[in-house]
Amino acid sequence: MRIKGALHVHSSLSGDGTMTIAELRRWYRGHGYQFIALTEHAEDLDEAGVERLETQSQANSDEGFRVIPGLEFSADPGLHLLGLGVTRLFPQTNLLAVIGHIHAEEGLAVLAHPRRIGWKCAAEILREIDAVEIWNVGYDGKFLPPAAALGRFAGWRRVNPRLLGVAGHDLHRRESFYDAAVEVDAATLSREAILASLRQGRYEIRSLFFRADPAGRVSPGRAALLRMMSEPLRQARRARAAAWGWFG
Numbered sequence: 378m379r380i381k382g383a384l385h386v387h388s389s390l391s392g393d394g395t396m397t398i399a400e401l402r403r404w405y406r407g408h409g410y411q412f413i414a415l416t417e418h419a420e421d422l423d424e425a426g427v428e429r430l431e432t433q434s435q436a437n438s439d440e441g442f443r444v445i446p447g448l449e450f451s452a453d454p455g456l457h458l459l460g461l462g463v464t465r466l467f468p469q470t471n472l473l474a475v476i477g478h479i480h481a482e483e484g485l486a487v488l489a490h491p492r493r494i495g496w497k498c499a500a501e502i503l504r505e506i507d508a509v510e511i512w513n514v515g516y517d518g519k520f521l522p523p524a525a526a527l528g529r530f531a532g533w534r535r536v537n538p539r540l541l542g543v544a545g546h547d548l549h550r551r552e553s554f555y556d557a558a559v560e561v562d563a564a565t566l567s568r569e570a571i572l573a574s575l576r577q578g579r580y581e582i583r584s585l586f587f588r589a590d591p592a593g594r595v596s597p598g599r600a601a602l603l604r605m606m607s608e609p610l611r612q613a614r615r616a617r618a619a620a621w622g623w624f625g
């Protein structure tokens with residue numbers, strides 16, 4: 378069955394998001410989602426915190442909705458790595474060690490918002506990670522991913538042909554929500570089934586104007602739309618950011 382989900386969601390548990398896990402469940406269910414993958418900042422949680430993350434994720438899951446707990450790790454040099462399905466903290470910040478930890482916990486290692494690091498990443502890292510956010514709504518904006526992201530991702534896939542592209546919400550508050558889903562083909566709504574489908578690339582990135590497969594391929598029509606809208610969107614975002622700077 379097809380399951381609509383959101384990756385990279387922050388709750389109030391780590392003090393970063395504004396919504397509780399129960400509120401996130403209500404919000405996402407209301408928008409037709411059947412699962413969310415939480416990614417709480419690991420450095421803001423202690424042992425009791427990750428325990429709450431696990432129990433509240435379970436308490437807010439049932440046959441109609443699944444909350445997959447997970448962590449966002451900060452690693453050297455200034456990278457953020459999502460560990461989907463991981464609830465064990467890790468004291469080191471060495472990037473390869475963090476990736477090893479995520480895999481030892483049977484989680485998915487996703488490089489978050491590559492735009493923040495200018496899409497610069499060592500080949501030895503690219504060969505180890507499972508996926509990368511070709512669209513991070515928080516950093517890249519709503520409606521469409523940046524046109525340049527697909528070309529960059531294609532370049533990274535020449536280094537690691539198994540690398541998967543995903544969309545992440547990086548949601549911290551309601552206002553920044555945009556309906557950019559990862560639609561997964563999974564047998565059940567269990568955490569294991571959803572993570573396995575993601576790992577095997579059995580999903581599609583879908584939003585109103587954008588659709589891509591895990592290899593970052595889009596139809597020629599959508600690619601043309603992306604190129605056409607890229608500059609106006611960039612300017613609109615810049616104007617909005619300037620206005621916020623002025624009034625905010």
Ligand SMILES: [Zn+2]
Pocket residue numbers: 449457489490
């Ligand atoms: Zn981040």
Ligand SMILES: [Zn+2]
Pocket residue numbers: 385387416449489547
């Ligand atoms: Zn984040």
